[in-house]
Amino acid sequence: xxxxxxxxxxxxxxxxxxxxxxxxxxxxxxxxxxxxxxxxxxxxxxxxxxxxxxxxxxxxxxxxxxxxxxxxxxxxxxxxxxxxxxxxxxxxxxxxxxxxxxxxxxxxxxxxxxxxxxxxxxxxxxxxxxxxxxxxxxxxxxxxxxxxxxxxxxxxxxxxxxxxxxxxxxxxxxxxxxxxxxxxxxxxxxxxxxxxxxxxxxxxxxxxx
Amino acid sequence: xxxxxxxxxxxxxxxxxxxxxxxxxxxxxxxxxxxxxxxxxxxxxxxxxxxxxxxxxxxxxxxxxxxxxxxxxxxxxxxxxxxxxxxxxxx
Numbered sequence: 410x411x412x413x414x415x416x417x418x419x420x421x422x423x424x425x426x427x428x429x430x431x432x433x434x435x436x437x438x439x440x441x442x443x444x445x446x447x448x449x450x451x452x453x454x455x456x457x458x459x460x461x462x463x464x465x466x467x468x469x470x471x472x473x474x475x476x477x478x479x480x481x482x483x484x485x486x487x488x489x490x491x492x493x494x495x496x497x498x499x500x501x502x503x504x505x506x507x508x509x510x511x512x513x514x515x516x517x518x519x520x521x522x523x524x525x526x527x528x529x530x531x532x533x534x535x536x537x538x539x540x541x542x543x544x545x546x547x548x549x550x551x552x553x554x555x556x557x558x559x560x561x562x563x564x565x566x567x568x569x570x571x572x573x574x575x576x577x578x579x580x581x582x583x584x585x586x587x588x589x590x591x592x593x594x595x596x597x598x599x600x601x602x603x604x605x606x607x608x609x610x611x612x613x614x615x616x617x618x
Numbered sequence: 619x620x621x622x623x624x625x626x627x628x629x630x631x632x633x634x635x636x637x638x639x640x641x642x643x644x645x646x647x648x649x650x651x652x653x654x655x656x657x658x659x660x661x662x663x664x665x666x667x668x669x670x671x672x673x674x675x676x677x678x679x680x681x682x683x684x685x686x687x688x689x690x691x692x693x694x695x696x697x698x699x700x701x702x703x704x705x706x707x708x709x
Contacts, residue, residue: 433680440687447691451698458702477640481633484662488629491670495621594672601670608662612655616643 428589435595439602442566446606449559453613456555460548467552468617470535472526476615479522480607486515487604490574490597497590502582505593509578512600516571523564527557556614563606570600628669635662 421427457464493508527536530553534542537553544550573596581592590597639658647654667673673681 429677429679432676433683436680436683437686440683440690443687444690444694447694451694454695455698455702458699473640473643477636480636484632484636485629487666487670488625488632491625491628492622494672495625598671601666604670605663605666608666609656609659612639612643612652612659616639616651616655618643618647618651 424589428591431591431595432598435598439598442602443606446559446562446609449555449562450609450613453552453555453559456548456551457617463548464552465617467549468615470533471556471615472529473615475522475526475529476611479519480611482515482519482522483604483607486512486519487601489515490600494590494594494597497593506578509574513571513574516567516574520564520567523560559610559614563603563610566603566606570596570603573599624669628665632662632665635665 417424417427421430489508489512493505493512496502496505496508530536531540534540535544535553537544537550537557541550544553577593577596635658639655642651642654642658645651667684673684
């Protein structure tokens, strides 16, 4: 399969041009992803601009340390994925598979911590509709709505990223002959974007004071 | 090997910035805090983009693709805040 991916296709004059196009297409796609989350960030910024005090109060009810731990987990997984791409480029498919497994384990850990947090928020009575005991239907409810929309959409992206990373173990393989790491490189780009989005979600939702 | 060292250094820098952003949220910074928080987030993004996403090795076209995202995001935020922040002025 990877031989197919790495091979020159008829519409490209050179392999170098084909690889450029591969990464270019992926980066354009990631740009659209940034804009999807941009809308959610815009809503959160407006909420903060209009209701500063309530926004800070809601943010203080977040589990700051779990969010911080999750940031560390995701940053670490990104570093592991970057190492994986280097391993693929160097022809170390076996090492790449180990690194992929490590990154996937960290991604699953992120999701586990995230859902633990959702459980705690349910217990705290901060979940709109399901457990709204401590919500008052004002900016605080709006904050939690946006919190679940943003982190939920992000968790969905983490899940998609995990599937993409797993596909490099099976069925596509970690590219023993793909010295430019086209497929692995693009999967890595997606994973790094998911990481960057969380880097902005963390101060926006957890660290407003 | 040099690539591995660069990645590990970037990772250490990212974790240090994370510690810094958490510490800053406890400091009495008041209205300055969002600027510090987002300044650190932008610094982290720069490290991830430049080193993990290999933007330092990519050609101009690929960098423009990333830059286009930033420009569109800027249009969204500038026009939106142009509205929100200028509401309610005495006429």
